[in-house]
Amino acid sequence: MIDPRLKDYSMTARQREVVQAVIDHGSNRKAASALGSHSTTIDAIIKLVKRRAADAGYSPEHDLTHPLPPGQQLHGATTLYGSEGELKLQWIKTRADDQARLEMIEHAVNVLAEDVKGLAKPIKPPKLSNKKLMTVYPMGDPHIGMFSWAKETGDDFDTKIARRDLGGAMTHLVDCAPPSDVALITNVGDFFHMDNSLNRTQQTGNILDVDTRWPQVLELGILAMRDCIDLALRKHKQVVVINAIGNHDEHSSVMLSANIAAFYHDEGRLTVIPTTGFFNYYEFGKCLIGVTHGDKAKIQTLDGVMAADQPEAWGRTSHRYWYTGHIHHISRLELKGCVAESFRTLAAKDSWNTSMGYRSGRDMNALVLHQEFGEVARHRCDISMLS
Numbered sequence: 001m002i003d004p005r006l007k008d009y010s011m012t013a014r015q016r017e018v019v020q021a022v023i024d025h026g027s028n029r030k031a032a033s034a035l036g037s038h039s040t041t042i043d044a045i046i047k048l049v050k051r052r053a054a055d056a057g058y059s060p061e062h063d064l065t066h067p068l069p070p071g072q073q074l075h076g077a078t079t080l081y082g083s084e085g086e087l088k089l090q091w092i093k094t095r096a097d098d099q100a101r102l103e104m105i106e107h108a109v110n111v112l113a114e115d116v117k118g119l120a121k122p123i124k125p126p127k128l129s130n131k132k133l134m135t136v137y138p139m140g141d142p143h144i145g146m147f148s149w150a151k152e153t154g155d156d157f158d159t160k161i162a163r164r165d166l167g168g169a170m171t172h173l174v175d176c177a178p179p180s181d182v183a184l185i186t187n188v189g190d191f192f193h194m195d196n197s198l199n200r201t202q203q204t205g206n207i208l209d210v211d212t213r214w215p216q217v218l219e220l221g222i223l224a225m226r227d228c229i230d231l232a233l234r235k236h237k238q239v240v241v242i243n244a245i246g247n248h249d250e251h252s253s254v255m256l257s258a259n260i261a262a263f264y265h266d267e268g269r270l271t272v273i274p275t276t277g278f279f280n281y282y283e284f285g286k287c288l289i290g291v292t293h294g295d296k297a298k299i300q301t302l303d304g305v306m307a308a309d310q311p312e313a314w315g316r317t318s319h320r321y322w323y324t325g326h327i328h329h330i331s332r333l334e335l336k337g338c339v340a341e342s343f344r345t346l347a348a349k350d351s352w353n354t355s356m357g358y359r360s361g362r363d364m365n366a367l368v369l370h371q372e373f374g375e376v377a378r379h380r381c382d383i384s385m386l387s
Contacts, residue, residue, distance in 0.1 A: 002019065002022045002023055002046070004023055006019050006046075006049050006050065006053055007019045007020065007023075008053075009049050009050075009052045009053040010049050011049075011052065011251075012254060014045070014274070014276070015045055015048070015049055015276075017035070018031065018035070018037075018042055018045045018046065018049075019045075019046065019049060021034055021035050021042075022042070022046060028042045028043050028046060029042075040309075040310075041274065041276060044276055044277035044279075045276050045277070047277070048276065048277055116259060116262050116263040117262040117263070117265050118262075118263075118265040118266040119263055120226075120263050120264045120265075120266065120267050122266075122267065123230060123233040123234055123267070123269075124234075125233075125237050125269060126179060126234065126235060126236065126237060128179040129179055129180070129181045129236070129237045130178060130179055130180055130181060131181040131371075132181075132285075132370055132371050132372070133178055133179075133180035133181060133182075133368060133369065133370060133371070133376075134180050134181065134182040134183070134184055134284045134287070134368075134369045134371070135177040135178070135180045135182070135183050135184070135236065135366055135367070135368050135369075136183075136184045136186060136289065136323070136366065136367040136368075136369060137170065137173060137174075137183065137184070137185045137186065137228070137232070137364075137365075137366050138186045138188060138323045138343045138364070138365060138367070139166070139185070139186065139187045139188060139191065139228075139364070140188060140325045140328070140342075140343030140344050140345045140346070140364065141188065141189065141190040141191075141246070141325040141326065141328060141343075141345040141347065142162060142166055142187070142190070142191050142221075142224070142345065142346065142347060143162065143190055143191075143192075143193040143248070143345060143347040144159055144162045144163065144166075144191060144192055144193060144217060144220065144221040144224060145159055145162075145192055145193035145194050145210055145211055145212070145214070145217035145221070146158075146162070146193035146208070146209060146210065146211065146347055146348075146350055147209045147210055147211035147350070148209065148347075148348040148349060148350050148351070149351075152351055152354065153348060153349045153350065153351060153353075153354040154348070154349070154354070155348035155349070156348070157211075157347060157348035158211040158212070159211050159212055159216065159217055159220045159221075160220070162220075162224065162346075162347060163220050163221075163223065163224040163227070164386075165346045165383065165386050166224050166227070166228065166346060166364075167224065167227040167228065167231075168381075168385075168386040169346060169363075169364040169381040169386060170227065170228040170231050170232075170364070171231060172381045172385065172386075173364065173365070173366035173379055173381055174231045174232060174234075174235045174366075176366060176379040177235060177366050177368065177379065178368060178377075179235065179236070180236055180368065181236065181237050181238060182236060182237075182238045182239075182240065182284060183232040183235065183236035183238070183239045183240070184240045184242070184282060184284075184289065185228060185229065185232060185239065185240070185241045185242070186242050186244070186289070186291045186323050187225075187241070187242065187243045187244060187253075187256075188244050188246075188291060188292070188293055188294070188323055188324055188325035188326075188343065189244040189245060189246025189247070189248075189249070189253065189292075189293030189294070189295075189325050189326065190246030190247065190248040190249060190293065190325060190326070191221060191225070191243065191246065191249055191252075191253060191256060192217060192218070192221055192246075192248060192249040192252045192253070192256075193208060193210060193217070193248055193249075194208050194210050194214065194217070194248060194249075195248060195249050195250055195251050195252050196214060196251075196252075197213070197214040199214075201247060201248060202247070202248075202250050202251075203247055206352075208248075208350075209350045209351055209352075218252065218255070221252075221256065222256065222259055222260070225241075225256060225260055226260070226263065229241065229260070229264070229270065233267070233269060233270065237269060238269055238270075238271070239269060239270045239271070240270075240271045240272075240273065240282060241257070241260060241270070241271070241272045241273065242273050242280045242282065242291045243256050243257045243260075243272075243273075243275045244275070244278070244280060244291050244292055244293045244325075245275060245277075245278055245293060246293045246295070246325070246326070247293065247295045247326070253275050254275045254276075256275070257272050257273075257274060257275040260272050261274075278292055278293070278296050279291075279292050279305060279309055280292065281306070281309065281310050281313065283313050283316070283317065284369060284371055285317075285370075285371025285372060286316070286317050286318045286319055286371060286372055286374070287317060287318075287319045287320070287321070287369050287371065287374055288306070288310065288313050288314065288316075288317040288319070288320045288321070288338075289320075289321050289322075289323065290302065290305075290306050290310075290320070290321065290322040290323070290338070291322075291323050291324075292322065292324055293324065293325055293326050294324035294325055294326035294327060294342055295326050299322070299324060299331065299333060299340045299342065300333065300335065300340075302322045302324075302335065302338070302340045303320075303335035303336045303337050303338045303340070306320060306322065306337075306338055307337065314337070318374070319369070319373070319374030319375070320337055320338035320339070321338060321339050321340075321341065321374075321375070322338060322339070322340035322341065323341060323343065324340065324341065324342045324343070325342060325343055325345070326342065327342050328344060328345050328353075328358065328360050329342070329344060329358075329360035329361075330342065330343070330344060330360075330361075343364075343365065344360055344361055344362055344363050344364075345360075345362060346362050346363070346364055346383060347362070348362070361382070361383075362382070362383035363380055363381060363382045363383060364380075364381050365378055365379065365380050365381070366378065366379045366380075
């Protein structure tokens with residue numbers, strides 16, 4: 001059984017729905033069946049909610065005598081019982097949380113989703129398609145909303161440039177790609193440079209160099225993703241989108257998936273995998289793809305994460321890959337049973353990265369995978385090709 005109070009630590013309406021379903025049906029497996037979801041998805045959501053509850057100081061033995069004040073979260077509770085076991089006194093420690101901001105983001109997600117539901121115009125599928133091939137388009141940390149001044153960093157960069165470069169690179173790579181049946185668009189995280197109008201990172205509070213207003217960044221970022229999806233739909237019969245959670249966009253990455261899924265609601269050739277956890281997977285023939293930002297687990301440990309999370313898929317597949325970002329430079333390691341790779345970004349350096357001496361190149365790639373043989377080709381678009 002699951003404690004009903006875990007609903008208080010759900011960040012989104014979807015998480016509350018899942019927690020309630022587990023309460024109603026008594027297990028994750030039965031809840032998954034009732035919701036028409038995979039059990040692994042339900043497991044991931046419950047695990048995420050429990051982790052947030054634990055971080056907030058919650059534990060099932062806490063039996064509070066009074067509800068918490070609005071805008072507060074439980075940080076700890078001390079209870080004094082009498083000799084007969086009766087409750088005599090209770091000290092409740094709370095701390096202010098970001099619930100109001102989370103509710104605002106959730107409301108924005110719902111409003112954006114409802115306003116655009118099914119508005120995508122149908123795109124005619126391609127006539128030719130090779131069912132044995134899949135093309136992966138990894139987006140390495142687009143950082144839409146970041147600002148860079150050329151006199152300080154060497155390159156100008158803002159939201160409009162980010163959208164232009166992402167669309168230009170995607171256009172080039174789609175043209176180079178074979179007519180593969182499936183396109184897998186993998187946003188490896190930090191699609192947005194900032195997660196709210198505070199212009200600071202959520203975890204560390206680092207001040208960010210930002211361009212324009214947050215609502216405008218959200219709008220142009222969504223449009224940039226639509227640009228890429230439309231290009232893929234014209235070339236490939238099936239398009240799958242994975243938006244990983246980055247350390248710069250923990251909540252807006254969830255919003256991005258919800259908005260895109262709603263906009264293309266009536267497009268049967270597009271699948272948006274829900275953004276509910278930090279590790280995402282997709283299986284194609286004998287290929288197993290893992291997508292994560294790269295800030296939660298060291299790249300050297302990702303083989304064990306994949307094997308633990310996807311034991312059955314691990315056994316079915318022969319070619320296993322992790323696609324990550326976060327570090328903004330090329331890193332490719334062959335681990336025990338899989339290859340883990342991090343990708344460069346198309347974004348320019350901000351002032352902090354410039355001052356720290358980071359000088360990685362800027363590009364985007366398209367990887368061609370065969371369902372039997374794994375990766376068989378790749379194409380690259382350097383930033384210099386977009387000027």
